[in-house]
Amino acid sequence: MSVRRIVPNLRTTTDGPEAAMERNAEFYGLLGLREVMNHGWIMTLASPAHPSAQISVMGADATAPVAPDLSMEVDDVDAAHAAMVGSGAEIVYPLHDEEWGVRRFFVRDPDGRVINVLGHR
Numbered sequence: 001m002s003v004r005r006i007v008p009n010l011r012t013t014t015d016g017p018e019a020a021m022e023r024n025a026e027f028y029g030l031l032g033l034r035e036v037m038n039h040g041w042i043m044t045l046a047s048p049a050h051p052s053a054q055i056s057v058m059g060a061d062a063t064a065p066v067a068p069d070l071s072m073e074v075d076d077v078d079a080a081h082a083a084m085v086g087s088g089a090e091i092v093y094p095l096h097d098e099e100w101g102v103r104r105f106f107v108r109d110p111d112g113r114v115i116n117v118l119g120h121r
Contacts, residue, residue, distance in 0.1 A: 001080055004073040007044065007054045009116070011067055017041055017059040024057040039100060064093040068106055068116035077103045077119035084117070097121065 012020030021043045025035055033045035033055065042058040061067045074080045081095045084107045092114050093106035104118035 001074055001076045001083070004075060005052050005054065007056050007071045007073075009042075009056045009058050009068050009070055012057055012059045020059065021057060028055065063096070063098060064106055064116075066092060066106065066114055069113040071116040071118060073118055073120070075119065077105070077117060080117050081105050 010024070012024070017040060021038065021040075025043065025045065028045050032047055032049075033053075034048055035043060036046045036051070036054070037044040039062065041060060041062045042056055044054055044056045047053040056071065058067055077095070081091075084105075085091065090108040091105060092108055093104075095103065095105040097103050101121050102118045103121055104116055106114050106116055108114055
């Protein structure tokens with residue numbers, strides 16, 4: 001199993017996701033990032049020159065009980081899940097196929113951060 005990318009998830013303020021997404025897109029756009037995905041509740045910005053350099057801005061997660069602190073895309077999400085379960089790590093959100101084309105689960109790291117571990121289907 002290998003990691004394909006790691007993306008920090010920045011939480012938005014409570015003034016509404018649309019305003020927060022726009023505000024953040026403008027701000028990070030000044031640093032050269034461009035919107036590459038927007039589901040309304042999460043938006044990912046990336047460098048056109050280095051597409052794996054990304055951040056996501058999000059409010060509440062659309063299907064999970066908590067908003068993750070970061071996302072890790074792996075080449076085998078089922079193997080990652082099995083490794084975490086086998087280690088006794090706390091699974092915060094069970095392995096699930098999402099309607100937007102990812103298979104994912106959330107796990108809590110030793111310091112309490114919630115990690116969204118995902119793979120594209």
